[in-house]
Amino acid sequence: MRYMITYDWMETLRNTNQWLGATALSFASYPIFAMTPNPALQWMAAWGEVTERTFQRIVTKPDWGIESITGEDGRDHLINVETVIERPFGNLIHFDVLGRGEMDRRVLLVAPMSGHYATLLRSTVRSLLPDCEVYVTDWHNARDIPVSAGKFDVEDYTLYLSEFMRELGSDLHVIAVCQPAPLTLAATALLAEVDPDAQPRSLILIGGPINPDATPTDVTDFGRRVTMGQLEETMIQRVGFKYKGVGRLVYPGLLQLSSFMSMNAERHGKAFLDQIQRVSRGEASDHDPHNKFYDEYLAVMDMPAEFYLSTVERIFKGLEIAHNAFTVEGRHVDIGAITKVAVMTVEGAKDDISAPGQCIAALDLLTGLPDDRKASHLEPEAGHYGIFAGRSWRNNIRPLVLDFIDANSEEPAKRNRTSPRKKKAAKKTEAA
Structure with a gap:
């Protein structure tokens, strides 16, 4: 109580x-x-x-706000967000571009369950839509999930991802952003063992804590200093009577937001005064x-307590992914079982949440994957947000990701990318 x-x-x-x-x-x-x-x-x-x-x-779920895109034909195409799979803790959604045929590149964008809604990846989705068929994991706010739906921890998260990949088929490219990177790697390894035909063609891991100890940050140091008992006592609460999830144990969004903002309190305070x-x-x-x-x-969501606590205990403290010791329902998930899926890691040199070295550690775990199917990129001037949504993503990382997808497709995907207007103008001038 x-x-x-x-x-x-x-x-x-x-x-x-x-x-x-x-x-x-x-x-x-x-x-x-x-x-x-x-x-x-x-x-x-x-x-x-x-x-x-x-x-x-703080309590308002943002809208995707992606109403249309301009296609290669020069026409504006409306966007319809449709649900492909509906589950208690999260749905698989598809951004259907009306009036356009299905694109060669099919991408599953795995959104973090780390306090913010999947709409945090809005600009990432918008940038991929002209060139790809985009699917996204849309996680639900735990306060709205009845207790009768049961628990949801890192193993359940991994099983959700493997189910989504199965649904979309093998002709798929998966991009995991930040927190879900280690569990997406585990889900891919699980498919490699139990359902090899359902494996995606490529896996791009962006700024994820595959090995949090590779390059310690304030986030990893906090995980080391605090015991699981302290976390459960100070961070976990039960949803109140106002919401459908009344009685469910959660890590409240308000507490998460206070943690986010305390890391840069002076900067946020100045921003609000300005x-x-x-x-x-x-x-x-x-x-x-x-x-x-x-x-x-500011739009934050409550996180299931089991997921938060098991993430800290197993991914950050126990380093189960980093040591290739992760299990799902008692079954060891061997990262080395991945032998066909091309894997690329992306890191930002100025990332203070998942510092350089944490994500690229995935390549060392892929002992069964040939070196020519591994790739990595370090973006010199990018922080954590910039590697998936900022200028660095748009100008440098996104083109590399699309090239990596094309190189690892069954047949090279058609180039549907539109050159920037400034470049077109420059070419006309040169021709003249």
Whole structure:
């Protein structure tokens, strides 16, 4: 009961702050105050607007917001997000581009279950859609999953991934971003042993902690310092009566968000103060850079307690993937069983979450895979976010990933990529 009271108390504090923001905005915006303009009231209204939006976004699942793309034919094609497989803890979804034939490249993008929704990969999905048939793992918020659905830990996560790969068939290329990299590697190895025909053609691991001890960071140091008992006592709570998952043990999104923000508290604090100033001066907009970033960053989801605790215990503390000792339902999953799937690792030189060395460790575990089917890339100026969603991804990493997919397809995929407009203009000028 204590864990449930704490959960509801945090939700009460969030509601209170949202209400305070809305109240300050309403009061300071009262029309009669316009007769005698007061900078203090303008600042109060701005504080209220930013505060209300901030605490409201925490419990709001963002929309994908990908309505259409421009095809090779020059036409705009609408996007329909359809569910391929529906499961209690997560669905397999497909971004169907209406009016376009199926693309040669079929990609499964494995989203993290690490506090944020799969929509964190929105820009990654958008960048791949013109060239690929894109499928994504859309994980559910644990607070909305009834206790009757049972547990969900790292083994269940691995089984979900293997089921999704089976559904999509062998003519598939898998991209795992950050946290799911080690479990995606394990799911591929599991298929190599139990259902070889269902293995994907290639596996791209981006910034994942295959071996967290290879290059320690603040994240791995925290996992070493804290005992499992301390984590369970301080991080795990029961969902309150407001949601369908009432009674389920979770690592609450609010706690996760506080951990994220404490790592760069000064930078976040300055960002919010600057935004209040912009709002007070009338320089902010609904989709300005601040709101665009924080609308996604602040939207957090509760994580099943079993998944969080087993991830820390088995992936970070026990190093089961790093030592090739991972088991699923009592069966040892041998990473060396992967002999046909081409594997590529991508790391960012400035990644302070999954530092360089942690992800490339996967290649040493692939003892049965020929060296000519292994590849790695280190992006010099990229941080953690940049290697899958920033400029580094768009300009450097994405082309390498598409080339790797093409090189490991049964038949070379047709080049449907559109050159940037500036390059086209340059070519016309040269021709002239």
